[in-house]
Amino acid sequence: MAIPPPPGPEQSPDPYGQPYPQAPQPQDPYGQPYPQAPQPQGPYQQPYPAQGPYQTWGQGYSPYNRPSSVNGLAIAALVLGVLCFLPAVGLILGVIALAQIKKRGERGKGMAVGGIVMSSIGVLLLVLTFATGGARDFWDGFQDAADDAGGGVTFSVDKGECFNAPGGSLEGMAYDVDRVSCAGEHDAEVFANFSMPAGGYPGDSKVTDVADTKCFTLQDQYAMDYWAVPDNVDVYYFTPTRQSWKLGDREITCMFGNTDETASLTGSLRNDASTLDADQVAYLKAAHVLNAAMDTAPDEEYVEDDLPGHKEWATRMSDALAEQAGLLRDHSFAPAAEKPVAALVKDIEAARKEWAAAADAADADAFYPHYEKGSKLIDPARTVTARKALGLAATPPAYDEDGGGQDGGGGGTGAEV
Known part of the structure; x- marks a missing residue:
């Protein structure tokens, strides 16, 4: 009877977990198995780790980890x-x-x-x-570039022309105007043009001051009879801008406009040597001499606050009255105007004496009586008779608190356009 061999030593499983097949143990003729020699342990006879034949990658070494994001x-x-x-x-x-x-x-x-x-x-x-002001230079350069892109065109309106302003306003920036006949309705009438000196742009304030002063002076040359200018008319002007100055624009345009933006002007306000006769021109030139002196009154309203200033003004008034009387006497007026003008000259000469006395006054109390008498003698109402005889406007214009002389004077606000 065959006896099964005793169990041998435990065999290592193969790499896939299966035990190696056991070879039959040889037996001696007497039924005893041969002794087994110890088997050396080779490198492949150690059991693999329980998790399998491949070691897992550790954290930080796995090729599938995502890199951290960029902020x-x-x-x-x-x-x-x-x-x-x-x-x-x-x-x-x-x-x-x-x-x-x-x-x-x-x-x-x-x-x-x-x-x-x-x-x-x-x-x-x-x-x-x-x-350092570089921001201003940058902005100016930007505006210049914008102006160049738009053509950088400046416009001009000549003396004696009338026009309508876009939007009907004479304030703000003007890029162009619509020229129309002065006979009909219009927004403005140009009475003078003049140019500022060459050089760098003097600044907005300086340009405005020059325009205000010069336009006020030039209006009398275009509208010599200021009584003929309606009370709702004032002086406006076009001035160069910083950008147009760089394009060579130096011109200031003086114009008459309506103080009411919703209203307009009708007919021309021009009355000068081109529209008046010789007697009218002679009379108005003499009147302007006095008006110019009246406009130099001191800023201080009361004589007590500036007696020297008022005395100097009284001297200028006395000199102007003497010149005015001389101009009227030297001109030969038409028979219809001779007597009215002669009566006016008497008032002017009497007024000159009072203003001269005021100029010599020792104090304010002595100044006032001569000042009041001299002012009454040149009251505009005293010129109405002569004006009617000469065919000039006979209704005195309204005066503000700053005064105004015989035959007009005053001036506009000179708002910038």
Whole structure:
């Protein structure tokens, strides 16, 4: 009877977990198995780890791990810094990005630092630009470029022309006007043009002051009889801008316009040597001498506040009255106007004496009586008879508190257009 062999030593499983097949043990002729020699342990006879034949990758070495993300604010800070656009915003974003990167473990520290550095430089340049006036130069250059793109065209309106302003307003900026006949309704009538000296742009205030002073003087040459100018008419003007000055524009245009923007003018206001006769021109020229002196009254309203100034003014008035009387006496007027003009000359000469006495006054109390008498003798109402005889306007214009002399005077506000 065959006896099964005793169990041998446990065999190592193969790499796939299956035991190696056991070879039959040889037996001696007497039924005893041969002794087994110890088997050396080879490198492949150790059992594999329970998890299988391949070792898993450890955290940090796995090829499938995602890299940490880049901070978005760091990117924005870098872009703003490179473009030098909103540098203060770029600086703030860079600082915030550094804090987020440290807290979240994100990437982009170099970009955040770069954005901070470049934005800081941009902020510094911006401060220097405003401190040195570079911002103004930049804006002027930008406006010049815009003007050049639009053609940079300036316009001019000649003396004696009438026009309508776009929108009907004579205030603000004007780019062009519509010329119309002075016989019909219009917004303005040009009475003078003059040019400012060459050189750099003197500034808006200087240009306005020149226009106001010069236009006030020139209006009498176009409208010699100021009584014929309606009370709702004032003086306006076109002046060069900083941009048009660079294009060679130096011209100032003086014009009459209605003080009511919703109203207009009708008919021409021109009355000069081209529309008046010789007697009318002679009379108005003499009247302008006195008007010019009246306009030099002191700023102080009361004599007590500036006695020397009022005495000097009284001297100018006395001299002007003497000149006016001489001009009227030297001209031969038509028979219908001789007597009225002669009566007016007597009043003028009497007024001259009173103003001369006021100029010699020792104090304000002595000044006032002569001043009041002299003012009554040149009251505009005393000229109405002579004016009617000469065919001139016979209704005195309204006067404001600043006064106004015989036969008109005064002037407009000179609002800039």
